[in-house]
Amino acid sequence: MTTLTSNGIELDTSPEKFGELRDSIDIVHDAAACRERMAVEGYLYFKGLMPREKVLEARREILLKFATVGEIDGINHDIMDAIYHENTFIDKVNLRAFTESVRTGLAYKDVVLSDEVIGYWERFFEDDVHPYDFRWPRFVRPGEGCGFHYDGPYMNRGTDKVYTSWIPLGDVKKEEGALIVLENSHKVDALLSSYAKRDADKEKISWLSTDPIKLQDNFGGRWLSTDFEAGDMLCFTMHTLHGALDNNSPTKRCRLTSDTRYQPANEPIDSRWNGANPEAHGYDKVFLPGLGKWNNKEFQDEWKKVDALGRLDMG
Numbered sequence: 311m312t313t314l315t316s317n318g319i320e321l322d323t324s325p326e327k328f329g330e331l332r333d334s335i336d337i338v339h340d341a342a343a344c345r346e347r348m349a350v351e352g353y354l355y356f357k358g359l360m361p362r363e364k365v366l367e368a369r370r371e372i373l374l375k376f377a378t379v380g381e382i383d384g385i386n387h388d389i390m391d392a393i394y395h396e397n398t399f400i401d402k403v404n405l406r407a408f409t410e411s412v413r414t415g416l417a418y419k420d421v422v423l424s425d426e427v428i429g430y431w432e433r434f435f436e437d438d439v440h441p442y443d444f445r446w447p448r449f450v451r452p453g454e455g456c457g458f459h460y461d462g463p464y465m466n467r468g469t470d471k472v473y474t475s476w477i478p479l480g481d482v483k484k485e486e487g488a489l490i491v492l493e494n495s496h497k498v499d500a501l502l503s504s505y506a507k508r509d510a511d512k513e514k515i516s517w518l519s520t521d522p523i524k525l526q527d528n529f530g531g532r533w534l535s536t537d538f539e540a541g542d543m544l545c546f547t548m549h550t551l552h553g554a555l556d557n558n559s560p561t562k563r564c565r566l567t568s569d570t571r572y573q574p575a576n577e578p579i580d581s582r583w584n585g586a587n588p589e590a591h592g593y594d595k596v597f598l599p600g601l602g603k604w605n606n607k608e609f610q611d612e613w614k615k616v617d618a619l620g621r622l623d624m625g
């Protein structure tokens with residue numbers, strides 16, 4: 311297997327330490343079986359849940375926007391290939407407007423609010439679904455990745471019955487930065503009794519770790535991932551430890567994915583992410599992962615301070 315790294319650290323890909331996500335598409339309409347498997351395994355992966363074409367529409371919509379701000383090379387390459395452009399001018403544009411335009415695009419909404427996705431969660435909850443108003447479309451440049459965390463500390467002010475849908479907006483091979491989850495990490499008492507209950511904003515916490523090997527040494531389990539394809543959806547609990555493989559694309563292909571949250575409509579909601587103008591991690595910041603070269607340390611470079619005109623605040 312190609313060498314896989316996360317946060318610059320090579321993973322042990324022997325069968326005892328690394329495996330494939332289990333495909334649950336055969337039980338996608340059996341809500342009881344899905345709930346049971348979610349409780350046992352902490353995640354559900356559905357291969358080919360949605361029509362590929364629908365997802366590729368969203369990909370095109372978003373990549374055109376990233377090409378407009380110079381992040382991908384749409385001159386020498388097909389936009390859909392998402393090849394990184396070194397001479398980006400994203401530091402010159404209004405990122406409030408840019409990120410909102412990405413988050414609210416119609417083709418993107420057609421994926422994350424699709425009948426396939428909402429229908430799945432309605433069956434799972436046996437209730438109406440509230441999709442979080444905030445959404446996290448992610449553009450991950452070559453060399454970038456993500457630290458390890460539970461989603462809980464970022465989303466636990468409402469109910470525990472919140473789940474994440476991680477959706478590749480295009481094909482994402484492992485070495486292009488696929489998501490990884492730590493097997494059985496949703497059953498680790500040491501994490502559930504403390505880390506899971508923390509509040510990332512009040513306590514200003516960062517990633518639990520950026521070291522995939524130390525995490526395995528501490529908590530056991532294999533890292534699980536797969537070569538994702540457009541149309542797939544990975545769902546996991548607020549207490550499933552996850553992060554990403556680094557994007558080591560040899561062709562400098564950027565990774566485009568989305569993570570969104572869903573909960574039963576009648577449960578209390580976390581105001582950080584809901585309402586007409588969610589506060590998120592502060593009104594002075596925008597969600598724009600990566601670009602570590604610009605030295606913004608807060609939230610491990612996922613959230614960037616912007617100036618009065620919405621441009622990157624270089625500190």
Ligand SMILES: O=C(O)CCC(=O)C(=O)O
Binds near residue numbers: 448474476489553554
């Ligand atoms: O996509 C990634 O790299 C991280 C996603 C994530 O942390 C999440 O879905 O909660």
